[in-house]
Amino acid sequence: MQRIMRIRKFKLVHYLILTIWAFIVLFPVWTMIANSFKKQLDIFRNPFAPPAPLRLDGYIYVLRDSDFLRYCWNTVLIVGITIFLTLLTGSLAAFALANWKGKFSKFLYLFFLAGIMIPIRLGTINIFQIIRGLGLMGSMYSLIPIYVAWGLPIAVFVLTTFIQELPRELMEVAAIDGASRLRIYYSIILPLIRPALGTVAILNLVNIWNDIWFPLIFNLKESHRTLLLGVTYFFGTYQTDWTKVLVVLTLSTVPILTLYILMSRQFIKGLTAGAIKG
Amino acid sequence: MIHRAKKRWWKEHWFYFTIPALIIYVWFMAFPLLNSMRLSFYTGTGLVPTEFVGLKNYVELFTNPLYKDRLVGALKNTLILFAICMGIQNTLGLMFANMLSGRLRGAAVYRTIIFLPATISVLVTGFLWKLILNPHWGAVNYLLVNLGFDQFYGYPWLGKPETAMIMVGLITAWQWVGIPTMIFLAGLQGISEDLLEAAAIDGASGTQIFWRIKLPLLTPVMGIVSILTFVGNFNAFDIVFAMTNARGAPEYSTDIMGTLFYRVGIAGEHPVAEPNMGIGASIATVIFFILFVGVSLWLISRERAAKNS
Numbered sequence: 001m002q003r004i005m006r007i008r009k010f011k012l013v014h015y016l017i018l019t020i021w022a023f024i025v026l027f028p029v030w031t032m033i034a035n036s037f038k039k040q041l042d043i044f045r046n047p048f049a050p051p052a053p054l055r056l057d058g059y060i061y062v063l064r065d066s067d068f069l070r071y072c073w074n075t076v077l078i079v080g081i082t083i084f085l086t087l088l089t090g091s092l093a094a095f096a097l098a099n100w101k102g103k104f105s106k107f108l109y110l111f112f113l114a115g116i117m118i119p120i121r122l123g124t125i126n127i128f129q130i131i132r133g134l135g136l137m138g139s140m141y142s143l144i145p146i147y148v149a150w151g152l153p154i155a156v157f158v159l160t161t162f163i164q165e166l167p168r169e170l171m172e173v174a175a176i177d178g179a180s181r182l183r184i185y186y187s188i189i190l191p192l193i194r195p196a197l198g199t200v201a202i203l204n205l206v207n208i209w210n211d212i213w214f215p216l217i218f219n220l221k222e223s224h225r226t227l228l229l230g231v232t233y234f235f236g237t238y239q240t241d242w243t244k245v246l247v248v249l250t251l252s253t254v255p256i257l258t259l260y261i262l263m264s265r266q267f268i269k270g271l272t273a274g275a276i277k278g
Numbered sequence: 279m280i281h282r283a284k285k286r287w288w289k290e291h292w293f294y295f296t297i298p299a300l301i302i303y304v305w306f307m308a309f310p311l312l313n314s315m316r317l318s319f320y321t322g323t324g325l326v327p328t329e330f331v332g333l334k335n336y337v338e339l340f341t342n343p344l345y346k347d348r349l350v351g352a353l354k355n356t357l358i359l360f361a362i363c364m365g366i367q368n369t370l371g372l373m374f375a376n377m378l379s380g381r382l383r384g385a386a387v388y389r390t391i392i393f394l395p396a397t398i399s400v401l402v403t404g405f406l407w408k409l410i411l412n413p414h415w416g417a418v419n420y421l422l423v424n425l426g427f428d429q430f431y432g433y434p435w436l437g438k439p440e441t442a443m444i445m446v447g448l449i450t451a452w453q454w455v456g457i458p459t460m461i462f463l464a465g466l467q468g469i470s471e472d473l474l475e476a477a478a479i480d481g482a483s484g485t486q487i488f489w490r491i492k493l494p495l496l497t498p499v500m501g502i503v504s505i506l507t508f509v510g511n512f513n514a515f516d517i518v519f520a521m522t523n524a525r526g527a528p529e530y531s532t533d534i535m536g537t538l539f540y541r542v543g544i545a546g547e548h549p550v551a552e553p554n555m556g557i558g559a560s561i562a563t564v565i566f567f568i569l570f571v572g573v574s575l576w577l578i579s580r581e582r583a584a585k586n587s
Contacts (some may be wrong), residue, residue, distance in 0.1 A: 011382065014380070017373070018378075021374070022388060047416075047417040096294075112299075114308075120311075121513060124543065125555050126317060217544055257398070272460040275457045
C-alpha cells in the first residue's frame with residue numbers, strides 16, 4: 001500500500017514537470033499566434049492576453065501587399081521537386097544496394113552512408129563555385145540538386161534497410177517469372193516501401209522548408225526567394241512593426257505545424273530517424 | 279535454370295540503378311566536400327582561388343590575430359553551446375524519456391508537445407525568442423518585472439556578452455530537446471520489462487532503478503545522443519544568425535564556428551569586405567577535422583564497449 005502511494009506521488013511530480021515544460025514550449029508559440037492578431041500597442045500592453053477583438057490587418061497586409069505568397073509558392077515548388085527526385089533516385093539506388101551482393105555494392109553503400117555524418121555545409125565554398133559555373137546563381141532552381149544530394153544519404157540508408165527486410169522470395173519469384181527489374185521495382189517494391197518513403201519525405205520536407213543557409217549563400221533574386229529567406233528580409237524591414245513580423249512568422253510556421261499535429265507520430269519517427277541515421 | 283536466374287538476380291547489372299543517385303550525390307556533395315579541402319591550400323582574389331600556397335591559409339588562420347582571435351573565440355563559444363546542450367537539453371531529454379516510458383496517461387500528448395519545436399525552423403525560433411527577450415517590450419522581462427524582479431527591467435539578454443551565448447544555448451536546447459527524448463525513449467523501451475519488474479519486486483525504488491539499471495543500460499544511447507549534439511553544434515549557424523547576427527554580436531560573444539565560416543568564406547569578414555575563399559575553406563576543413571576526431575573517438579569507444587561486454 002505504501003509502495004503504491006509512493007508511486008502515485010512520483011507520478012504527480014512527473015505530471016507537474018511535464019506540464020511546466022509543456023507550458024514553456026507552448027507559451028512562445030501561443031504568443032506568436034495570438035499577438036499576430038493584435039495591434040502593436042496591445043501587444044506591448046499585455047502580451048499574454050488573448051486577441052480580442054481579432055485584428056486581421058497584419059494578415060491582410062502581408063498576404064495582399066507583400067510577396068509573401070510568391071515566396072510560399074517558391075518553397076512549395078522546390079520542396080515538391082526535391083522530394084520527388086530524392087525519393088526516385090534514392091529508392092532506385094536502395095533497390096539495387098539491397099539486392100546486389102558484391103564488394104562494390106558494399107563500398108557504394110558505405111560511400112552513401114558517409115554523407116550522413118558529414119554536414120553538406122562544409123562543402124559550401126566549392127558548391128558556391130559549382131552553382132556559379134552552372135550560371136544558376138540567384139536562381140531558386142540551384143537549390144534543387146543541392147537538396148537532393150543532401151537528402152540522398154539518409155534516403156538510401158532508410159530505404160535500403162527497409163527493402164532488405166522485405167521477404168526475398170517476393171523478388172525472386174517475380175524474377176523467375178520473367179518480370180524485368182524495372183517492373184519489379186515499380187509494381188512490387190514501390191508499393192511495399194511506401195511507409196519508408198513517407199519517413200524520408202517528411203524528413204526532407206522539414207529540412208528543406210526550414211533551410212536558410214543555401215538560399216542565403218546563393219543570394220536568390222527577389223522573385224526567387226524562398227519562404228524563409230523572405231522571412232529574413234521581412235524581419236529586417238518590419239522590425240518595429242511587431243504585428244507584421246508575427247504574422248510572417250506565424251504564416252511560415254503554421255503549414256508544417258498543422259501537418260505535424262495531424263501526423264505527429266510519422267513526424268517524430270521521421271525526424272528521429274533523420275537524427276540517428278547510423 | 280531457376281538457380282541461374284536466382285544467381286543472376288543477386289549479382290548482375292545492379293550498378294545502373296545507382297547511377298542517377300550517384301551522379302547527384304558525387305557532383306553536389308562528395309566532390310565539393312573534397313574539393314573544398316583542396317581549395318584550403320589555394321589563395322586568390324577571384325571567386326575560385328587559383329594560386330597554390332600550401333599551408334599558408336592555415337598559418338594565417340592560426341597565427342594572424344585577425345583570424346586567430348576569432349577562431350579561438352568561435353571554438354570557445356561552440357563548446358559553450360555544446361556544454362549547454364549536453365547539460366540541459368540532453369539531461370532534460372533523458373528525464374522526459376524516463377517519465378514518458380512509465381505508464382503515464384496522456385504520454386502521447388506530452389510527447390507531441392515536447393517534440394513540437396523541432397519541426398519549427400531554427401530561424402523562426404530565433405526571431406521569435408528575440409522578440410520575447412526584447413528588453414523593453416518582450417514577454418520575459420514583462421513577466422519578471424510583474425513578478426517583482428525589478429532588476430530585470432529593460433535587461434538586454436541578447437545585448438550583454440555575459441548572457442547572450444547562454445540565451446542562444448538555452449533556446450537551442452528548447453528547440454531540440456525532443457530529439458534526445460525520443461532516442462532515449464526508444465532506448466528505454468528496449469530494456470526488458472522483466473528486469474525492471476524483478477528489481478521493483480526486490481524493493482528497488484524508482485530512483486534506484488533509474489540510476490542502477492536504466493542508466494548503465496543506456497550508455498550506448500548516450501554516446502549516440504552526444505555525438506549527434508556535437509555534430510549539430512559544430513554545424514549550427516541559423517540560431518545565431520537570427521538571434522544576434524552573423525557577426526556573433528555583442529562583441530563576438532555569440533560567434534560560433536558556423537558564423538565564422540560564413541563571414542570569412544562567404545560574406546566577407548570585417549574589416550575586409552571581400553570573402554576569402556581559401557581561408558574559408560580552411561575553416562571548413564578545421565571543422566571537418568574536429569568532427570572527424572569526435573566521430574572516430576565515439577566509434578572507437580563503441581567498439582571497445584562492444585568487445586568488453
